[in-house]
Amino acid sequence: MKLEYTLKQKSTKNMARLGEFTYNGKVYETPMFMPVGTNATVKTLSPEELKEIGCGIILANTYHLWLRPGEDIVQKAGGLHKFMNYDGPILTDSGGYQVFSLAKPKDITEEGVHFKNYENGDKLFLTPEKSIQIQMALGSDLVMSFDECVKWPAERKYVEESVERTLRWAKRGKDVFNNRDEQMLFGIVQGGEYEDLRKHCAEELVKMDFDGYSVGGTSVGEDKKTMYKMVSYATKYLPENKLRYLMGVGDPIDLIENVMRGIDLFDCVSPTRLARHGHAYTKHGKINLKNSKYKEDFSKIDENCHCYACQNYTKAYIKHLLSCEETFGARLLSIHNISFLVNLMAEIRKNIKTDTLEEFRDQFILDYYGEGYEYK
RNA sequence: GGAGGGAUAGCGAAGUGGUCAAACGCGGCAGACUGUAAAUCUGUUCCUUCGGGUUCCAUGGUCCGAAUCCAUGUCCCUCCA
Numbered sequence: 524m525k526l527e528y529t530l531k532q533k534s535t536k537n538m539a540r541l542g543e544f545t546y547n548g549k550v551y552e553t554p555m556f557m558p559v560g561t562n563a564t565v566k567t568l569s570p571e572e573l574k575e576i577g578c579g580i581i582l583a584n585t586y587h588l589w590l591r592p593g594e595d596i597v598q599k600a601g602g603l604h605k606f607m608n609y610d611g612p613i614l615t616d617s618g619g620y621q622v623f624s625l626a627k628p629k630d631i632t633e634e635g636v637h638f639k640n641y642e643n644g645d646k647l648f649l650t651p652e653k654s655i656q657i658q659m660a661l662g663s664d665l666v667m668s669f670d671e672c673v674k675w676p677a678e679r680k681y682v683e684e685s686v687e688r689t690l691r692w693a694k695r696g697k698d699v700f701n702n703r704d705e706q707m708l709f710g711i712v713q714g715g716e717y718e719d720l721r722k723h724c725a726e727e728l729v730k731m732d733f734d735g736y737s738v739g740g741t742s743v744g745e746d747k748k749t750m751y752k753m754v755s756y757a758t759k760y761l762p763e764n765k766l767r768y769l770m771g772v773g774d775p776i777d778l779i780e781n782v783m784r785g786i787d788l789f790d791c792v793s794p795t796r797l798a799r800h801g802h803a804y805t806k807h808g809k810i811n812l813k814n815s816k817y818k819e820d821f822s823k824i825d826e827n828c829h830c831y832a833c834q835n836y837t838k839a840y841i842k843h844l845l846s847c848e849e850t851f852g853a854r855l856l857s858i859h860n861i862s863f864l865v866n867l868m869a870e871i872r873k874n875i876k877t878d879t880l881e882e883f884r885d886q887f888i889l890d891y892y893g894e895g896y897e898y899k
Numbered sequence: 900g901g902a903g904g905g906a907u908a909g910c911g912a913a914g915u916g917g918u919c920a921a922a923c924g925c926g927g928c929a930g931a932c933u934g935u936a937a938a939u940c941u942g943u944u945c946c947u948u949c950g951g952g953u954u955c956c957a958u959g960g961u962c963c964g965a966a967u968c969c970a971u972g973u974c975c976c977u978c979c980a
Contacts, residue, residue: 559935582934619934624935624936670934741933742933744933792934796935800931815928853938
C-alpha cells in the first residue's frame with residue numbers, strides 16, 4: 524500500500540513540521556534521517572542492526588542495482604525488500620546523482636544520459652522512463668524522478684535549461700509510473716541558487732501533482748548559507764500535505780537548519796563513509812578515532828550515546844580496530860554515527876513539539892562547534 | 900678452512916662518480932569526505948632558530964666532487980669442504 528503522509532504539527536516560528544506515516548502497520552515520525560544503502564545494503568550493517576538503531580526508511584540506488592545484479596534479478600527475488608531482507612520502507616534514488624558524479628556535460632541529452640560502466644567500459648544509456656521502470660521493477664516504496672543534479676557553481680543560463688529538461692523528464696517519468704498504488708513518485712526541485720528558477724521548478728512540479736517532492740542540487744560544493752537559501756526557495760512553494768525530501772544532506776547542523784526550512788526527509792552517505800574512514804560524530808564535534816591521542820582513551824565515543832558501540836566499547840579499542848583495519852571498527856562507528864543522526868532527529872522532533880527548535884539549534888552549535896561558529 | 904654475495908632513512912627496497920636529503924612500497928603522523936566509481940583520496944614523514952646542518956655499516960684514502968671507486972675492519976647471507 525502506498526505510504527501516506529500526515530502533517531501533525533507546524534512550528535509557529537519557522538517552517539519546521541512534524542508528521543507521520545504508517546508502513547506495514549508501523550508508525551514512523553518525520554522529520555527523519557535515512558541511511559544510504561546504495562547496493563541494497565547499508566555498508567557493514569545488517570537490517571537487524573538498522574532496526575535496533577531505530578532507522579525507518581533506507582535508500583538504495585537505481586543506477587547501481589541496474590548494473591548489478593540487474594533489476595530483473597531483484598524482481599525474480601521477489602523485490603528489493605525480500606532480496607535484501609528489509610521490511611521497512613525503501614527509497615530509491617533515480618540515478619540523477621550519477622549524472623552529477625559520473626557523467627560529463629556532453630553525455631547529457633534531451634533523451635537521456637550516456638554513462639560508461641566504470642567496471643567494464645560498457646556503454647549505458649539511462650532515460651527518465653528507464654529509471655522509473657527500473658524502480659518499479661525493484662519495488663521500492665519511494666521512487667525518485669530522473670533529474671539532473673547540476674554542479675555548483677553553474678551559469679544561470681545552464682541551470683535554466685537544465686530545470687526545463689528536468690521538468691520534461693519528470694513528466695515523462697510520471698507518464699510511465701501511471702500513479703501506481705503501491706509506490707510513491709517524487710518530483711525533484713532543481714534550480715541551483717536562483718530563487719525564480721527554484722520557484723518555477725517547484726510550481727511546475729506541483730502542477731503535475733507528485734506524491735512527494737525532493738529538493739536536489741544541494742550538497743554539491745556550495746557553502747551552507749547558499750544551501751539553506753536553495754532549500755528555502757524550494758520549500759516555500761511546496762504543498763504542506765506532502766513529504767519533502769532534501770537529497771544528500773546529512774551534516775548534523777544542516778539537518779537542524781533544513782528542518783527549520785520545512786524538510787521532512789534527509790539522506791546522506793556521511794555517517795557510514797565517515798565511519799569507514801575512522802570518524803565519529805559526538806555532541807562536541809566530529810572526532811577522528813585514528814588519531815594517536817585515543818590510544819589510551821578508555822572512555823566511550825560519546826558519553827550521551829546509548830548505541831551498541833557506546834554501550835560496549837571504548838575509543839581505545841575502536842582506535843585499535845581501525846589501526847588493524849579490522850572491519851568491526853567500521854561497523855561499530857557506522858552504528859554509532861547513524862545512531863547519532865537518528866537520535867538527533869528524535870531531539871529535533873521533540874523540540875518541534877515544544878516549538879523550541881531555535882534554542883535547540885543554538886545550544887547544539889555551541890556544543891558541537893564551540894564559540895564563534897560561522898556557517899561555511 | 901675455501902669461494903662468492905651483501906650492509907641505504909622506523910621497516911622493505913631502488914640508486915652504483917656530480918642533476919641525491921636519496922625513487923618506490925609499507926609503517927607512522929595529520930587532513931578531506933554531504934541523493935557512495937569512496938573500508939577511499941590528499942598531505943607529511945633525518946635535524947633545523949628555515950639561513951642552514953648532518954647522512955647511505957666503521958675508519959682511512961682517491962677525486963674539484965663519493966651512497967656510488969680503492970684499502971682495511973666489523974657484521975650478515977649463500978655455496979663448497
